[in-house]
Amino acid sequence: MSGSLRGRLSIAAEVADALAAGRPVVALESTLISHGLPYPANVEVARASEAAVRESGAVPATVAIRDGCLLAGLDDAALEALATAPAGSVLKAARPSLSAALARDGWSATTVSATMIVAHAAGIRVFATGGIGGVHRGALGAPGASRPPTFDISSDLEELAKTPMVVVCAGPKSILDVPATLEVLETRGVPVVAVGQADLPGFTARSSGIAAPWSVPDVDAAAQLARTHLALGLGSAIVLCVPVPADAALPDVIARSVAEQAAREADAAGVHGPALTPWLLARIAVTTDGASVRANTALIVNDARFAGQIAVRLESR
Numbered sequence: 001m002s003g004s005l006r007g008r009l010s011i012a013a014e015v016a017d018a019l020a021a022g023r024p025v026v027a028l029e030s031t032l033i034s035h036g037l038p039y040p041a042n043v044e045v046a047r048a049s050e051a052a053v054r055e056s057g058a059v060p061a062t063v064a065i066r067d068g069c070l071l072a073g074l075d076d077a078a079l080e081a082l083a084t085a086p087a088g089s090v091l092k093a094a095r096p097s098l099s100a101a102l103a104r105d106g107w108s109a110t111t112v113s114a115t116m117i118v119a120h121a122a123g124i125r126v127f128a129t130g131g132i133g134g135v136h137r138g139a140l141g142a143p144g145a146s147r148p149p150t151f152d153i154s155s156d157l158e159e160l161a162k163t164p165m166v167v168v169c170a171g172p173k174s175i176l177d178v179p180a181t182l183e184v185l186e187t188r189g190v191p192v193v194a195v196g197q198a199d200l201p202g203f204t205a206r207s208s209g210i211a212a213p214w215s216v217p218d219v220d221a222a223a224q225l226a227r228t229h230l231a232l233g234l235g236s237a238i239v240l241c242v243p244v245p246a247d248a249a250l251p252d253v254i255a256r257s258v259a260e261q262a263a264r265e266a267d268a269a270g271v272h273g274p275a276l277t278p279w280l281l282a283r284i285a286v287t288t289d290g291a292s293v294r295a296n297t298a299l300i301v302n303d304a305r306f307a308g309q310i311a312v313r314l315e316s317r
Helices: 013-020 029-035 040-057 075-085 095-102 110-122 156-162 178-187 219-232 252-271 274-285 292-312
Strands: 009-011 025-028 061-066 069-072 091-093 107-110 127-130 168-171 192-195 213-216 238-241
Touching: 009 013, 013 025, 013 061, 025 040, 025 110, 025 292, 029 040, 029 075, 029 091, 029 107, 029 178, 029 274, 040 061, 040 075, 040 156, 040 292, 061 075, 061 110, 069 110, 075 107, 091 095, 095 107, 095 110, 110 127, 110 156, 127 292, 156 178, 168 219, 168 292, 178 192, 192 219, 213 219, 219 238, 219 292, 252 274, 274 292
Parallel strands: 009 069, 025 061, 025 127, 091 107, 127 168, 168 238, 192 213, 192 238
Antiparallel strands: 061 069, 061 107
């Protein structure tokens, strides 16, 4: 059916050929292009991420939506067009807004949840992103709090629970209630694994200060665990958390303090919903004089490279 998910899916020739031949493919999201970074840094990071996947021996498939079509794989002209689309013209597509994205003309960029949906439909098993969404601070309320709970919880968590995929990231975004995010993922049966350290990575910092539910020493062990998880057919994703490169990381204490400060400022300004994450990340960038942007850029490319290495190992057996 033309209206079905598969009926709206367009897989780039290079990606389709790789999938047909059993070669490794890595899906990449597109909201970092439209909502994460300004031009030209956005397209530069997108190109660097694709290059990192290729250097690992895999084929990149950046996912986006255009004119009612789900795209698995963008050429360079499409990356440039998305990166330079007029401000406000690109919809941020997640599972709840996927139908709206497909019912409109123009570009929509895919978040973690929408990218997972498209990648899974295309037959891609590995996906790289910067940081996953989760439970926002104040979403569940707190004893004695002056404001009621917002219940602002990312649809990423539900997608991770229902879509079997290997998701590589630098941990939950530091702007979140990370302990609550881990609890929701545990309840929904999603394994969260730190690679190379016992602590959960802290997005733009090396450590969140929270022990990871699981940890593995290196990429080979991560791939073995991911292969086992997918083979069980449980239906959920596995989240592999790779720390930001040390030379670009924010100091752990600073990363946490600026995230808490930005969250308080957002609460005071009444920012919530889909606008909250971009607002918080932009505010943190100002507070850190751009250091968070440099860390974010480094971790995005690093995650893409690691995901390529995982995809190669998954296809080697």
